[in-house]
Amino acid sequence: MSAPGTESAQVSTIVEEDPVLFRVDRGVGRITLNRPRQINAFDHRMVKLVEPVLAEWAEDPEVRFLIIDGAGERGFCAGGDVKAIYSDAKSGGRGAIDYWRDEYHVDAAVARFPKPVLTLMDGIVMGGGVGLAGHASHRVVTERSMVGMPETGIGLIPDVGGTYLLGRTPGQLGLHVGLTGGRMTAGDAIALGFADHFVPSDKLPDLIEKATTHGIPAALAEFVEPAPESELLAEREWIDRCYSAPTAVDIVAALQDAPEPAAAKAATAISRVSPTSVTVTLRAIRAMRAAGGTLEQALNLEFGLCSHALDTPDLAEGIRAQVVDKDxxxxxxxxxxxxxGNVDAWFAPPATELPFPDAPPVPTDMLEK
Structure with missing residues (x-):
């Protein structure tokens, strides 16, 4: 049985104003984020639409695999529902808690989907967009891709499985990206494990058609090209050296003392984002790296950290400055x-149920590099 509003043999009739478009085309489940004016920001309404369709298509024998993309030319997804989170942070509301829990369920469902999932990470892919696309089985980036986890800039921490991905990068590259909130090119995203394949953006329609008719492996074999070189990977020596320092203060000092001009830029970037977020993010990424934990463990850890952030001033202030007033x-x-100072309280279990209560906790009382 296909999802409501879809037909398994042909593209179904869809309402173009819907925030997410669902259809089954020749046995391929298609999910398109459809808020191009907002660069397809993944809000709670969209999360609630996607989750049941994933569950149904996972069991539907007529659906062979999934393709997830975003409408418009600007990007796959600019992130999560930041303005709703801002409202809660300002008013003391707790709606963001439910949003995060539901969003993390979707992220894990994509990662554990029993059939292949092809995600097209064209253009801007930030925060919540990484959560939706970055855990799929086949992740494609283009020359237009700008991938990042910019949460420290709004008083939050990399979530949606960000600590999971950042904790598995070569050397200390994940800490560099996570603390600065910097953007990755297509080459960087592949080198750091956020993506798998490079396809020029003008070839994406052909890739989709070939995948639909002949399967994902055949499509990738025809359209994948060598990825651009990763500038971050080329700078790994100073990144590994500086980010191996024991504390965030020491890391910034090491960056300031380093002879490489890019290191000084990184120190400046860290100095502009939330100091508390940097300190917490450093500990969270190192904890995930040391534990080698699962995606569900990372999502539980991040859920607790985000829940705590709601009660701190930096989250509302960061969103105000970057998104609301834009000063x-x-x-x-x-x-x-x-x-x-001490951030132990951030890592205490949250007062509400975790998204994945059966996943064991990640030890966080260490500072492994």
Whole structure:
């Protein structure tokens, strides 16, 4: 049985105004995020639409595999429902808790989907977009791809499985991306394990058609091209050296003392984002790297950290500065890394049920590099 509103033998009639478009085309389940003006930001309404369709298509014998993409030319997905989170952070509301839990269920469902999932990470792919696309079995980037986890810039931590991916990068590259909130090119995304294949953007329609008619392996064999070189991978020596320092304060000092110009830029980037978020993110990524934990463990860890962030001033202030007022001048509390102090309270279990209650907790009382 196909999902409601779809037909297994042909593209179904869809309502173009719907925030997510679902159809089954010749046995291929198609999911298209459809908010191009918002660069397909993945809000709670969309999450609730996607989750039951994934569950149904997982059991539908007529659906051979999935393709997930985004409408418009600007990007696959700019992130999650930041403005709703801002409202909760300002008012003390808890709706964001339910949003995160549901979103993480979708991220894990994509990762554990029993059939292949091809995600087209064209253009901007940030935050929640990484959660939806970055755990799929076949992840394609293009020359237009800009992939990142910019959460430290809004007083949050890399979530949607971000600590899982960042904890598995070569050397200390994950810490560099996670702490600075920097963007990855297509070559970087592949080198760091956020994507698998490079396909020029003008070949994506042909890739989809070939995959639909002949399967994903045949399509990739025809259209994948060598990925551009990764600038981050080429800079790994100084990144590994500087980010191996024991604390966030020490990391910034090492970056400032390094002779490489890019290191000084990284130090400046870290100095502009939330000091508390940097400190917590450093510990979370190192904990996931040391534990080698599952995606579900990472999502539980991140759920607790995000829940705690709702009660801190930096989340509302960061979203205000970056998204609401757009003055790009957040006033962090505390204002510097040296003032952050102990963050143990962030890693205490949240007061509400975890997204994956059966997953064992990740040990976080260590500072493994």
């Amino acid at each position: 790009r001048n957040p006033q962090w509390t505390p204002a510097t890394l040296a003032e952050v």
